[in-house]
Amino acid sequence: MxxxxxxxxxxxxxxxxxxxxxxxxxxxxxxxxxxxxxxxxxxxxxxxxxxxxxxxxxxxxxxxxxxxxxxxxxxxxxxxxxxxxxxxxxxxxxxxxxxxxxxxxxxxxxxxxxxxxxxxxxxxxxxxxxxxxxxxxxxxxxxxxxxxxxxxxxxxxxxxxxAIRQERVKKELELASQMQGMLLPTTLPQDEHLDIAAFYKSHQQVGGDYYDVIWVNKTEIAMCIADVSGKGVSAAILMSNFQANLQAGVTHSVSLPELVQYLNDKVIRNAKGEKFITMFIATYNIESRQLTYVNCGHNPPVLKNGTEILQLKDGCPGLGMLDYLPSPKIGVIDLKQNASLVMYTDGLVEVENNKKEEYGTTRVMESIIKKKKASMAELNTFLMKDLEQFKEEEPFVDDIAILSCKFL
Incomplete structure (x- = not known):
């Protein structure tokens, strides 16, 4: 026992x-x-x-x-x-x-x-x-x-x-934000021929919105707005490459159809089919007052030309969507004095209010008519105030870029 x-x-x-x-x-x-x-x-x-x-x-x-x-x-x-x-x-x-x-x-x-x-x-x-x-x-x-x-x-x-992943994402977004800030122009033309102003609001630090204004020669200027799919450093790098290729193509005075095909090839090569870019690009001759444009799958800009209000839709699919783009339809418009053009990314028109209604292009048109005598900076400010009132308590869901131009 x-x-x-x-x-x-x-x-x-x-x-x-x-x-x-x-x-x-x-x-x-x-x-x-x-x-x-x-x-x-x-x-x-x-x-x-x-x-x-x-x-x-x-x-x-x-x-x-x-x-x-x-x-x-x-x-x-x-x-x-x-x-x-x-x-x-x-x-x-x-x-x-x-x-x-x-x-x-x-x-x-x-x-x-x-x-x-x-x-x-x-x-x-x-x-x-x-x-x-x-x-x-x-x-x-x-x-x-x-x-x-x-x-x-x-x-x-x-x-x-x-926590490590989130910190890495945060650092990546900070880097991408810095890269994006370097891409956007710091000064825009303000003279007897042109009144150009821009507005940019980021959502969650960085996105793929981009705009630029480039002089082709002494009498011709190019203006562009674009949006790359996706976020973060990869989107910022793609947009950086896009900017370099855009500026190279514009300054070499290639035609818009050639430029679009050239940019499409570059996007396909750089993005490897994983991303695409929507773009609107136009050239304006200050002597002939002629605006020539191509819309590559982008939200149609709104043009007030005299008593007409137009959406500029002529063009082709977005860059990087097809290996070879069909020949784009080129838009050509003779502008009247004080014609106004508002280019924007989808973050502006897709904001919803409490009733799940989108801000939409119609409200952009109404704002241009209402503020037809305003400067472009004032018009952009009005658009954002109107958007804030419209969305009520709903949040912004994407970046917003606006590039507005009045042809004096």
């Missing part, structure tokens, strides 16, 4: 030491920032040493996954966590349940952080006819604590990984 008591005492000490060593090992592992696989390896080893026959541990990492298991074929488990496990908020006995999905398991142990479920552990006992206390019952408080430690460690790893 004394020998049996001694053995039981020694076994208790052994188990106690095992648990202490396990807690120390996992703590050191967490502090050493070991991989998730190493943490699960420690977890599995300890539960095996406690004579737990089978386990299945489900952990939430943006979605529920079977993180580790033994004693059964994991691929044959047919458990849907959201349907089968989220209903459990306390330890639940399942060996008496009729659901086949829990066959071989005795308990479900949920792990929560406040009200958020982090993990679910399913465990099954050794099949043993001997009269003895189940290892699950004996070690349940420790198993619960140990599972909690592992689950929280994995959650912290995921949070740290997400």
């Amino acid at each position: 004394a020998v049996k008591s001694l053995k039981r005492a020694q076994n208790k000490i052994k188990i106690k030491d095992l648990k202490l060593d396990a807690l120390l090992e996992v703590t050191l592992a967490i502090n050493s920032n070991v991989t998730k696989e190493e943490l699960f390896g420690i977890y599995e080893k300890v539960l095996r040493e406690l004579d737990i026959e089978k386990i299945a541990l489900y952990i939430y990492e943006s979605e529920w996954n079977l993180a580790t298991w033994y004693g059964l074929e994991g691929e044959k488990l047919n458990i849907n966590v959201e349907q089968d496990l989220l209903i459990y908020e306390e330890i639940e006995e399942v060996n008496s349940k009729s659901e086949a999905i829990f066959d071989g398991f005795d308990l479900i142990i949920p792990v929560f952080h406040k009200t958020k479920p982090l993990a679910y552990l399913l465990i099954g006992d050794i099949i043993n006819e001997a009269i003895q206390i189940s290892p699950i019952i004996k070690h349940l408080p420790f198993i619960q604590t140990f599972t909690n430690i592992i689950s929280v460690a994995i959650e912290n790893k995921n949070l740290a990984k997400e």
Whole structure:
């Protein structure tokens, strides 16, 4: 009898030491920032040493996954966590349940952080006819604590990984914003022939909106507005290349059809089919007062020419959408004195109000008519104030660029 008591005492000490060593090992592992696989390896080893026959541990990492298991074929488990496990908020006995999905398991142990479920552990006992206390019952408080430690460690790893990702995105957007700021012109023509003004509002630091005004020669000027699909550094780099190619093409006085095809080839080469650019480009001759333009899949600018209000739609598909663009339809318009042209990106007209109505092109037209005697800077300011009133409490969802020109 004394020998049996001694053995039981020694076994208790052994188990106690095992648990202490396990807690120390996992703590050191967490502090050493070991991989998730190493943490699960420690977890599995300890539960095996406690004579737990089978386990299945489900952990939430943006979605529920079977993180580790033994004693059964994991691929044959047919458990849907959201349907089968989220209903459990306390330890639940399942060996008496009729659901086949829990066959071989005795308990479900949920792990929560406040009200958020982090993990679910399913465990099954050794099949043993001997009269003895189940290892699950004996070690349940420790198993619960140990599972909690592992689950929280994995959650912290995921949070740290997400924080690093967000910081990387933030730095990328800051860099892209700086790049974009360098692309936009700092001064615009204001003389007896032209009144040009621009407005730019970024959404979440950076986007792909771009505008430019380039003198072709002493009597001809080019003006362009464009929008690259996507955000971040890749969009900013593509737009930087686009700017360089645009300025090179314009200053070499190539025709608009040639320029558009040249820019399309460059976008395809640089974007490799992953992005595209919509663009409106026009040239204006201050002597002949003739405006020539091509719209490459962009929101149609609005032109007030005398009593006429026009949307400039002639052109072709966006740059980078097709390997070879069909010959674009060129728009040619003779401008009257004080004609006004407003070019913009989709961030202006696609803003919605509380009724889910878009600001739309019609309101741009109405603003031009209402402010026909205003300077272009005043017109841009009016447009943005009108937009602010229109959208009510709804947020801006995209960048907004406006390039307005009055032909005096």
